[in-house]
Amino acid sequence: MKVNLSATGFWRINNIGKKYTGDLYLNEDEGGILLYIRIPNNGPIMSYLELPLEIPFITGTTINGAEITLLNCSRISTNSRVGSEEVFGYKAQFMFNGVNFNEEEDIKFSKMIICIPGIIQWGDVSNYVRPDLDKKIDSLIDLKIVEPVEIYSNETYSIYYYLTFSEPFHLMKEEITLKQTPHLIIEAQSTQTIEWFMKTANQMKRLIEIAVGVPLNYGSMIVESPDVYYEFEDDEKHIRPLEVFHAYKHALNIENSTKKLIKHDYLFSLSELKQANFSQWQEVATIMEPIIELYIDSLYNQNLSVSRHFLNMVQALETYHSRRIAYSLQDYKKRVEKLLEVRPETFRNQDREFLLDGCKDFVILRSRLADLLLADHRFIFHTGDFKLVEFPQLIAKTRNYYTHYNQKREDKTLKGEDLIIAFHILRNILEFYLLKELGFKEDFIHERTRERIKPIMISNDIRKSDKRKNNQ
Numbered sequence: 001m002k003v004n005l006s007a008t009g010f011w012r013i014n015n016i017g018k019k020y021t022g023d024l025y026l027n028e029d030e031g032g033i034l035l036y037i038r039i040p041n042n043g044p045i046m047s048y049l050e051l052p053l054e055i056p057f058i059t060g061t062t063i064n065g066a067e068i069t070l071l072n073c074s075r076i077s078t079n080s081r082v083g084s085e086e087v088f089g090y091k092a093q094f095m096f097n098g099v100n101f102n103e104e105e106d107i108k109f110s111k112m113i114i115c116i117p118g119i120i121q122w123g124d125v126s127n128y129v130r131p132d133l134d135k136k137i138d139s140l141i142d143l144k145i146v147e148p149v150e151i152y153s154n155e156t157y158s159i160y161y162y163l164t165f166s167e168p169f170h171l172m173k174e175e176i177t178l179k180q181t182p183h184l185i186i187e188a189q190s191t192q193t194i195e196w197f198m199k200t201a202n203q204m205k206r207l208i209e210i211a212v213g214v215p216l217n218y219g220s221m222i223v224e225s226p227d228v229y230y231e232f233e234d235d236e237k238h239i240r241p242l243e244v245f246h247a248y249k250h251a252l253n254i255e256n257s258t259k260k261l262i263k264h265d266y267l268f269s270l271s272e273l274k275q276a277n278f279s280q281w282q283e284v285a286t287i288m289e290p291i292i293e294l295y296i297d298s299l300y301n302q303n304l305s306v307s308r309h310f311l312n313m314v315q316a317l318e319t320y321h322s323r324r325i326a327y328s329l330q331d332y333k334k335r336v337e338k339l340l341e342v343r344p345e346t347f348r349n350q351d352r353e354f355l356l357d358g359c360k361d362f363v364i365l366r367s368r369l370a371d372l373l374l375a376d377h378r379f380i381f382h383t384g385d386f387k388l389v390e391f392p393q394l395i396a397k398t399r400n401y402y403t404h405y406n407q408k409r410e411d412k413t414l415k416g417e418d419l420i421i422a423f424h425i426l427r428n429i430l431e432f433y434l435l436k437e438l439g440f441k442e443d444f445i446h447e448r449t450r451e452r453i454k455p456i457m458i459s460n461d462i463r464k465s466d467k468r469k470n471n472q
Contacts, residue, residue: 003027003034009062011037013055015102022060024068026095031249033092035060035070038085045080051088057107058090059100069096071107071194094194095245099228108191110226112184113162113241114201115219119182120163122212123270125149127165127180141178143167148185149270151204152278157192159204160185161270181219194223198248203285206292210434211267215300218248267431267448268440277439284324284437291320295430306419307402313426314365314399320433321368332356332363335371342377354389366396372429379446381429382453384421384460395422417463424456 003025010019022037035058037051055073062068070092077089101107120126131142148160166179186200201218209216221244229237268276294316298309326332336355340348355371358364369392373381383391394414400406401413414422431452435445 003032007062007064007066007068009060009066009068011035011058011060013051013058014104015057015059015100024060024062026245028245029249031245031247033070033095033245033247034076035073035090035092037088037090039088040084041080041086042083045082046086048078050086051075055090056104057101058092061100067098067100069099069101069107070094071096091247093247096223097243097245098240099242106227108193108225109197109223110188110191111224112186112194112197112201113222114186115181115183115221116205116208116216117182117219118214118216119208119212120180122208122266123149123161123163123182125161125163125270127163128178151184151270151273154279155189157186157188157200159200160187191225194244197223203282206296207273207281207438209296209299210292211269211273213265213267213299215296218246221246267435267452268438272440272444275440275444280439281437287323288320288437291316291323291430294319295427295434306423310414310419310423310426311399311402313423313430314369314395316430317372317426318365318368320430321372322363324433324437325368325371326363329359329361329363332359332367332371339371339374339376364396365399366392369395372433375432378442379432379449381425381432382450382457383425384457386422386425391425395426398422421456421460424453428453428456 004027005023006026007024009022009024011022012019020037020039022035025034025036026032039046039050053075056071058070058073060068060070070090072093073090075088076091077087079087079089081087125146127143127146129142129144131140143165145165146163148162151159151161153159162183162185164181164183166177168176168178184201184204186197188197205216205218222241223244224239224241226239228240228242230240231237294312297312298304301308304312326335333356336352339355340351343351355367355374357367359367373383373388373392375381381388386394397409398413398419401409428449432445432449435448440448
């Protein structure tokens with residue numbers, strides 16, 4: 001990552017002690033914030049621990065008088081220039097423009113506005129609208145400012161989705177650009193650290209990534225504190241927003257598509273999220289974290305092999321069943337007996353074998369997949385050309401082949417197009433349970449799950465049709 005010299009000034013560690021001369025380097029696009037503190041030294045090399053390795057915050061004043069605070073600083077380099085100076089390099093997570101905080105306890109805020117590019121269509125609202133042509137025949141676009149859309153609110157904080165927009169003031173130009181930028185607004189009832197705000201924002205970003213099926217990035221960030229304000233002559237105080245440089249930016253290639261998407265392109269939209277139970281999701285979010293990590297890993301790493309995508313999805317389902325349905329064999333056997341109670345007597349033995357065969361000391365993968373596939377007998381998953389009763393065993397054998405290579409089993413495992421189809425079926429099953437954990441109603445979950453698998457069904461039908469045509 002390339003950084004450019006931004007400012008030279010004088011800096012204090014934790015706003016106490018002596019001032020040090022230092023150079024600040026920034027890369028705004030990729031979130032690079034580097035400070036190199038220079039200490040003149042004509043004697044022997046200074047101790048590596050002359051300055052702390054980790055510094056909670058550093059305050060600075062540039063040579064032109066601008067105030068800056070760097071937060072969460074970690075040592076990245078130490079360079080001794082014999083007979084000249086010692087240079088200590090630090091990387092910061094956050095940089096606040098226009099303020100010097102006195103104490104670490106003072107670095108708290110009541111509001112954050114953070115940009116998440118690429119989610120306009122997920123939000124499905126716009127400040128720019130088509131006018132009623134019967135009333136405005138001379139206008140192509142109207143401006144209808146959208147108020148922040150509440151996503152979730154409780155006694156501690158509220159989250160909103162909000163679009164800022166451009167309104168060109170100079171119209172005598174050959175090209176006029178209108179731009180909307182999506183943001184999350186997080187408002188806390190009491191002041192919180194920026195780490196608290198980022199944890200809340202990350203949880204929401206993860207949720208949107210699950211919804212849209214693409215990795216997302218953070219853009220600009222603004223925070224507000226009741227202790228940082230403008231004061232006018234009449235003693236009236238106005239909150240002064242602080243621009244924040246941050247290290248939570250990543251070089252992601254996000255497709256800024258303008259095509260009209262259809263329902264199954266998103267697992268759920270912003271308007272549909274209102275039907276979910278956000279409180280329920282928060283209660284299980286920590287338990288669900290490794291499952292979400294595996295699900296999103298495929299989004300961030302599109303260049304992974306098909307087998308790696310497949311293994312991620314199998315592991316996600318196995319982990320989900322273990323964490324959310326039945327961990328021990330004893331718990332699983334109790335669950336199986338409850339499932340059998342709703343089944344006709346004639347089917348109970350074959351169901352018990354389907355769910356428990358092979359489980360001796362622990363719950364095996366095949367049984368966990370079989371249980372997930374049955375979905376409490378309330379939904380039937382599409383498994384394509386794979387027989388439903390054989391699908392769990394086929395997936396288990398394929399997983400074992402890719403993780404514990406055995407050439408003798410190669411003929412009985414999935415490869416090529418079949419492996420890709422199996423991956424999509426497994427993802428469809430996982431998404432079913434993600435929607436369930438989010439608290440969506442059963443009708444919505446069933447309808448959306450069917451919609452999400454339709455493209456795979458169509459692709460599979462086309463592939464089979466093409467094979468039949470070539471064999472004629």
